Amino acid sequence: xxxxxxxxIPGPIELDAEVxxxxxxxxxxxxDPAVAQAFxxxxxxxxxxxxxxxxxxxxxxxxxxxxxxxxxxxxxxPGERAVVVNTGYFSDRMATILERLGAKVESVGARAGEVxxxxxxxxxxxxxxxxxxxxVDTSTGVRAPVEAVAKAARAAGAxxxxxxxxxxxxxxxxxxxxxxxxxxxxxxKALGAPPGLAVxxxxxxxxxxxxxxxxxxxxxxxxxxxxxxxxxxxxxxxxVYFATPAxxxxxxLDASLGQLVAEGMDARFARHARVAxxxxxxxxxxxxxxxxxxxxxxxxxLSAVYYPEGVDAGLVGRxxxxxxxxxxxxxxxxxxxxxxxxxxxxxxxGEVLAVVGAVERALAASGWRGASVGEGVAAAARExxxxxxxx
Ligand SMILES: *Cc1c(COP(=O)(O)O)cnc(C)c1O
Numbered sequence: 001x002x003x004x005x006x007x008x009i010p011g012p013i014e015l016d017a018e019v020x021x022x023x024x025x026x027x028x029x030x031x032d033p034a035v036a037q038a039f040x041x042x043x044x045x046x047x048x049x050x051x052x053x054x055x056x057x058x059x060x061x062x063x064x065x066x067x068x069x070x071x072x073x074x075x076x077x078p079g080e081r082a083v084v085v086n087t088g089y090f091s092d093r094m095a096t097i098l099e100r101l102g103a104k105v106e107s108v109g110a111r112a113g114e115v116x117x118x119x120x121x122x123x124x125x126x127x128x129x130x131x132x133x134x135x136v137d138t139s140t141g142v143r144a145p146v147e148a149v150a151k152a153a154r155a156a157g158a159x160x161x162x163x164x165x166x167x168x169x170x171x172x173x174x175x176x177x178x179x180x181x182x183x184x185x186x187x188x189k190a191l192g193a194p195p196g197l198a199v200x201x202x203x204x205x206x207x208x209x210x211x212x213x214x215x216x217x218x219x220x221x222x223x224x225x226x227x228x229x230x231x232x233x234x235x236x237x238x239x240v241y242f243a244t245p246a247x248x249x250x251x252x253l254d255a256s257l258g259q260l261v262a263e264g265m266d267a268r269f270a271r272h273a274r275v276a277x278x279x280x281x282x283x284x285x286x287x288x289x290x291x292x293x294x295x296x297x298x299x300x301x302l303s304a305v306y307y308p309e310g311v312d313a314g315l316v317g318r319x320x321x322x323x324x325x326x327x328x329x330x331x332x333x334x335x336x337x338x339x340x341x342x343x344x345x346x347x348x349x350g351e352v353l354a355v356v357g358a359v360e361r362a363l364a365a366s367g368w369r370g371a372s373v374g375e376g377v378a379a380a381a382r383e384x385x386x387x388x389x390x391x
Contacts, residue, residue, distance in 0.1 A: 003231040005320065008355050009327040010138045010166055010302040011340035016251075016259060019193060030247050036248060037210070038254040039234040041246065045257035050183055050201040051199045051265060052175035058227050060201040061246040061252070064165040064186030066222075067198035069163050070094040070182045072132065073222045074210045076201075077083035078102025083158070085116055085149060089139035089330050090163060094132045099355040101218075103129075112331055113204040113293040115144045124154040130159040130181075135167035139330035141304030141340065142292045143171060147178045154179050159206055165189055168199075169260055170301040170344040181206040181305055187249060190272075190301055190344035192256040196249045214246050259346075269300075274342050275352055276300035278383040282356040286363070286371040287381030291331075304329075306337055311366045315339060320360035324355050348383045356380050 007014050027034050031118035039059070046057045058070060072094070079102060084095045086109040098105045108124045110116045125131050131153040136143050152162045162183040167173055168183060169174055170190030175183050183205045202210075202224070217223040226242050233240040260268060264369060269320050280298065283290060285306050291304035313336055316328050327342070329335035341355055356376040364373050381387055 004323075006324045006389060007048055007350065008324055008341050008343065008351065009376070010340055011186075011344070012195050013192060013313040013342055013345040015194065016192060016256065016346055019255045020258065022192065022210040022255040023248055025248070025251060028247055028251075030241070030245050033237075033246075035247055035250065036234055036236045036239045039239070039331040040191065040237055042250055042254050042257060043231060043235050045254070045261050046199060046201060046352045047263050048264065049257060050175045051173070051177065052183070052201050052203065055175060055201045056207055056228070056231065058198075058202065058231055059250070059350075060198045060200075060227060061196060061243075061249070063195060064184070064198065065093065067165065067186055068094055068163060069292035070198060070200050070224075071129070071182045071202075072098055072103075073101055073217050073219065074224045075130055075159060075161070075182070075206060076101055076103045077214045078229050079104065081106065081127060083108060083121070083124045083128045083131040083153075085121055085131065085133040085144060086110075086163050087115060087140060087144055088112065088137035088144050089135055089332070090133075090165070091134045094134070094163060098132070112140055112334055113291050113297075115142060115297050118145070118148055118152060121149055125156045125158050125176070128156070128158045130161055131253060132161045132163065134163040135173060136164075136171060136301055138166040138297040138302065138340075139304075140291050141299045141302050142297050143167070143299040144297075146173065146180065150178050150180050159209055165215040166301050166344075167300070169268065170272040171299065175201060175203065181209075191253065192259065192387065193253040194249060196246050197253055197373060205213070205319075238366050247260070266313050270345075271348075272300040272344065274384070275347050276303070277301045278349070278352045278380040279341065279356070282376035286360065286376040291334070301342065303341045303343065306336050307339065307370055308363070308368055308370050311335070311363060311368050312342045313339075315359075315362055318365050319358050322358035322361050324354070324358040326359070349386070352380050352384065353377050362367050
């Protein structure tokens with residue numbers, strides 16, 4: 001048997017048995033009726049997950065970075081202004097992508113662990129073609145206030161693009177109700193499928209902006225014009241070919257989106273919030289400090305936690321020796337100072353307790369004496385509820 005480690009990094013994540021089984025089916029061709037059906041279902045279910053019944057989904061083989069490029073390459077022309085609400089590593093990446101496309105980019109930042117001030121965003125977005133915002137920045141565990149920022153950007157007439165790679169399927173995100181033009185994600189994070197699919201949900205206003213674009217999209221693979229007939233055809237159940245879809249991944253995504261829809265988005269958002277509260281209670285009880293500066297900006301899909309005094313990045317390896325894979329830091333200025341635990345997808349009470357217990361034991365093995373093993377687990381268990389107190 002290969003070694004089995006509980007995978008609790010911020011993506012890829014643990015896969016459900018039904019999703020794994022979908023991957024193990026005999027290979028099907030991309031024009032097979034069963035694949036056409038599954039692809040069509042993926043597109044319909046994606047609208048339910050993004051809470052965007054009227055939007056056009058694009059599901060294309062590639063990672064989240066491809067989703068980022070797809071989203072903006074079809075909207076900006078060289079010389080146009082774009083505002084990046086910058087909360088960390090992936091916002092920097094979005095700025096780079098926009099610069100490559102020839103946009104004039106203005107980043108509105110904040111110190112690590114915080115979100116930019118709304119009035120600064122409102123000032124910067126005046127006269128811009130679009131604004132991008134990372135819903136959950138995976139490098140800091142900070143959740144940005146998408147609804148409020150989208151409102152300010154819409155008031156200025158700018159298109160709103162949300163990088164939801166670490167949020168869609170976990171954090172509350174209501175694309176149509178919040179009037180967000182484009183939301184993008186990838187298969188391997190809170191959607192609970194393997195890596196390899198970019199998912200971009202495009203609202204009517206953004207589709208119109210794409211049609212009105214002055215310059216042709218420079219890359220063939222990135223062009224909505226190539227993909228739109230493919231998406232429409234698969235949704236009709238009559239496949240057409242542009243570039244071979246990632247058949248097996250689509251079957252897996254079909255299974256995972258089916259589970260998301262069955263759980264219900266509101267229930268799913270609430271479960272992620274409950275799991276995040278339990279982790280926060282544990283870190284607090286252990287005397288650890290989180291990277292997000294305030295509870296209100298702490299993500300529900302991952303925790304970013306500073307190493308305590310005297311403990312370094314060797315902790316990640318010690319946690320792995322306890323059977324749990326967590327991640328080190330990613331923010332360029334701070335990366336040696338904190339670790340990250342992903343808690344998205346199917347995470348439930350049992351995994352919370354396993355992860356906290358592994359971190360406590362690894363801290364003890366690192367020689368840290370700031371808390372006793374068990375204090376974090378007890379705090380998480382209390383927060384999760386459902387237990388009883390000895391009488
Ligand atoms: C993971 C991630 C990405 C990049 O996705 P890849 O699949 O690694 O290309 C982009 N944005 C955010 C917020 C992410 O968490």
